[in-house]
Amino acid sequence: MVKHTATSVVTIERFIIEQERLVPEASGALSSILYDIALAAKMIASKVRRAGLVDILGAMETQNVQGEIQQKLDVFANETIIKAMDHTGRLCAMASEEVPDIIPIPDNFKRGNYVLLFDPLDGSSNIDVNVPVGTIFSVMRKITRGADGEMEDMLQPGRRQVAAGYIIYGSSTMLVYTTGGGVHGFTLDPSIGEFLLSHPDIKIPTRGRYLSVNDSYEQFWDENVKALMRRYRGLDGHQKAMSVRYVGSLVADFHRNMLGGGIFAYPSNRQAPKGKLRLLYEANPLAFIAKEAGGAAYDGTEEILDVQPTELHQRTPLYIGSRDDIATAREFLSRQLATVG
Ligand code: AHG
Ligand code: MN
Ligand code: MN
Numbered sequence: 001m002v003k004h005t006a007t008s009v010v011t012i013e014r015f016i017i018e019q020e021r022l023v024p025e026a027s028g029a030l031s032s033i034l035y036d037i038a039l040a041a042k043m044i045a046s047k048v049r050r051a052g053l054v055d056i057l058g059a060m061e062t063q064n065v066q067g068e069i070q071q072k073l074d075v076f077a078n079e080t081i082i083k084a085m086d087h088t089g090r091l092c093a094m095a096s097e098e099v100p101d102i103i104p105i106p107d108n109f110k111r112g113n114y115v116l117l118f119d120p121l122d123g124s125s126n127i128d129v130n131v132p133v134g135t136i137f138s139v140m141r142k143i144t145r146g147a148d149g150e151m152e153d154m155l156q157p158g159r160r161q162v163a164a165g166y167i168i169y170g171s172s173t174m175l176v177y178t179t180g181g182g183v184h185g186f187t188l189d190p191s192i193g194e195f196l197l198s199h200p201d202i203k204i205p206t207r208g209r210y211l212s213v214n215d216s217y218e219q220f221w222d223e224n225v226k227a228l229m230r231r232y233r234g235l236d237g238h239q240k241a242m243s244v245r246y247v248g249s250l251v252a253d254f255h256r257n258m259l260g261g262g263i264f265a266y267p268s269n270r271q272a273p274k275g276k277l278r279l280l281y282e283a284n285p286l287a288f289i290a291k292e293a294g295g296a297a298y299d300g301t302e303e304i305l306d307v308q309p310t311e312l313h314q315r316t317p318l319y320i321g322s323r324d325d326i327a328t329a330r331e332f333l334s335r336q337l338a339t340v341g
């Protein structure tokens with residue numbers, strides 16, 4: 001990989017090309033998908049930045065497939081990504097948190113050999129209160145015959161991803177992605193409208209400072225999860241207490257832990273036995289990034305990247321972040337649960 005110093009001005013376009021040159025058989029299709037995602041990200045960022053000024057705050061009268069009230073920005077981000085991606089000839093289908101079924105490529109556009117799955121706006125509940133939100137995406141190669149993408153192309157284990165990333169619309173807009181050659185972060189310079197390399201080769205600290213969990217569900221957790229959270233909080237005398245940071249946007253909580261080290265946990269609970277977060281376009285892409293940055297992601301039973309998906313919008317428990325903190329989670333969650341007498 002070309003080594004860049006912190007002062008060299010490297011646009012995301014230049015970086016993608018340099019990365020592509022490292023893969024002799026690369027066709028350039030994946031590079032162009034990443035460019036197009038960066039373009040969509042700039043368009044969403046410009047709306048998010050002015051959310052209070054344009055008619056983009058608040059909720060629609062519609063619900064998404066999850067039964068959640070859609071925010072105007074959810075719908076805008078969803079449409080922006082679809083329109084930026086559907087005509088490029090690189091994709092054979094898409095899937096979005098905001099759309100019940102597979103999104104086909106319109107008949108008049110060429111099909112490609114990749115599928116894109118995405119959460120167009122993560123952390124929707126935070127839009128109106130100006131707390132960071134994000135976009136998460138995952139790219140896989142088509143495995144079925146024929147031109148059009150099918151459900152089987154979407155339902156591949158996370159280990160089959162060829163690219164994954166997120167955009168965080170925070171104090172600055174950052175795009176972080178991996179294609180399997182490490183994790184790289186780019187910061188949008190709004191004065192020139194370019195994503196510039198700001199965080200080359202991000203590595204997540206092996207043990208973290210931060211614990212991100214919504215413990216209002218504590219009463220619904222099983223005993224192993226409760227014991228695990230006591231360990232993270234230093235209440236069982238085995239480790240220093242971690243600082244609790246939870247903003248309610250997975251991308252914001254994950255990004256902070258990527259840079260500062262830590263763990264984000266959304267355990268299964270009696271109210272949500274499969275957890276809340278979605279496997280295909282939240283857990284899988286972030287798990288690929290975490291792994292490439294030296295971290296890990298686990299669902300309480302197995303590695304997130306090994307889970308064989310069965311449904312497009314299936315949910316999963318999620319423990320993701322620093323390697324040693326995930327090892328602690330494995331230790332606690334693999335214990336035999338005392339059977340309720
Ligand atoms: P989305 O806005 O895409 O539905 O995602 C919201 C998710 C995730 O961003 C966050 O970590 C989690 O919901 C917060 O859930 P709780 O409010 O139950 O803690
Ligand atoms: Mn989300
Ligand atoms: Mn969302």
